[in-house]
Amino acid sequence: MNTLDGNTRPVFSVVIPVWNEQEVIPVLYERLVQTMDSTGESWEVIFVNDGSRDRSLELLTDLSRRDPRVKVLNFSRNFGHQIAITAGFDYAEGDAVIVMDADLQDPPEVLLRMIEKWREGYDVAYAVRTKRVGETKFKLWTASAFYRLIRYIADVDIPLDAGDFRLMDRKVVLAMRQLREKNRFMRGLSSWVGFKQVAVEYERAARYAGETKYPLRKMLRLANNAITSFSHVPLQLAMYTGFFFAGLAGLGIVIAVVLRLFGHDTLTGQATTLVSVLFLGGIQLIFLGIIGEYLGRIYDEVKNRPLYLIADAIGFDAPVAPNSVTPDSLRTRQRDGQSSHVQLAERLPASKV
Known part of the structure; x- marks a missing residue:
């Protein structure tokens, strides 16, 4: 796919926040490559290193050197999971953008079913957990209670048992880029922008390695952000x-x-x-x-502070002016022989290196 300036744009962008995942990154990369190559389309993956203290950045940098489809955003410090997803959206170039966690609890193979729904004409395909393997009864109970509470009191319809694992059409991502609030609940924002959405059911796997990056303290903070952001x-x-x-x-x-x-x-x-x-x-x-x-x-x-600061942007082709806005008009996407046009303004991210 060609952009207005003549550059080639991938069909799919995969956004993966990373925080201390050195044990998982090699296996995640192999499974992701196998899955995305099977689509027969061009793709990129944007790893957002959220202030990792282990060898995650070193491993990601090495992957980017070996595979030009691998790009890395390295935060200046830890800004949080939801902000990392936001940064990935800001830099993603694909006609469809996929968000998934790095711990392999979100199986990359599920992406193929999301892509199938996108090709059928859906703008958002969100993954719904029918089973959660390897999590404590307390975690399961509190998660269930939270989803039902926020669904009951929120001003928008937030699907039950759906996390951040989802595929979004480019026009949805462009709409999401306009929402720059500081305390972010991305799955709520995805529901708020609307568009044509569909659920894809899957069984959530146990972590491949390491410990959960969302302890009770972070879960309570996320719940607080969700409630105060989407309910009076x-x-x-x-x-x-x-x-x-x-x-x-x-x-x-x-x-x-x-x-x-x-x-x-x-x-x-x-x-x-x-x-x-x-x-x-x-x-x-x-x-x-x-x-x-x-x-x-x-x-x-x-x-009005920026949502995040980028220390390094690795594997990107050209620098982009900070906070600039460029028309993303008349971009054509093919779906089963049918073309559609996106005519939304595109908010570009902070400078790339």
Whole structure:
């Protein structure tokens, strides 16, 4: 596929965030090459090194030297999994962009079924886990509870048991590039942009090697970002709770006045008063914290810092001006003999080296 400037663009781009995955990278590369070569189309893979402290960057650099389809973005520090996916989107050139994890829990072979759905005309093919191998009962229960909670309270329809493993058409990626919020929940953003989407079921494998890169602390942070980014329910809950306790207090005053009018002593007791004050004080602090979370996100947006910084961009053909916008109009993609035109503005990434 040729771009407007005459350069050849791959049909598929695969984006893989990497953080301390030196044991997995060689096997991941071999399985990915075998899978993508079987499509008969041109492709590239963009590994986003998210501040790894092991030999991941060394291994990826060596792969890029041996295989020009392998490209590496090396962050200046660890910016997080969701930001790494964002950077991959910014640099991806393919007509379709695939996101997968590096730990081989997302089997590369599933990509072929996603590609088949894309060729049928779907803009997004997201993978839904029917089974999760090698994960604790606690992890399974908390993940299930989170997906059902966010689906219930979110402003958009976020599929159950679907992670970041998915394929997106280029026009979807161009739409995603316009969403530059700092606290990111990529699977929620994918649902927010819309387009024609379909599920692809698969069994999630156990990690090939190493330990999970998403411990409970990071899972809670991701859940917090998801809820505060896609729902106003926590704020509404604070308001409704305030109305409830205000009504309860008003009812208590009425009861106390009625009892007094009929000669009964009003309710007394320091213990009751102390418990009530502590309970209401705790409720107030909880909701102040919730409001603080939303205010903190506003503060992050106002600072307007870049989402990430690139220390090295390895294997890319030419430098690109930072934060520039270039028309991506009239690009033609062939699907089973039919062509379609994309006429969206393309936001280009920070400078490539």
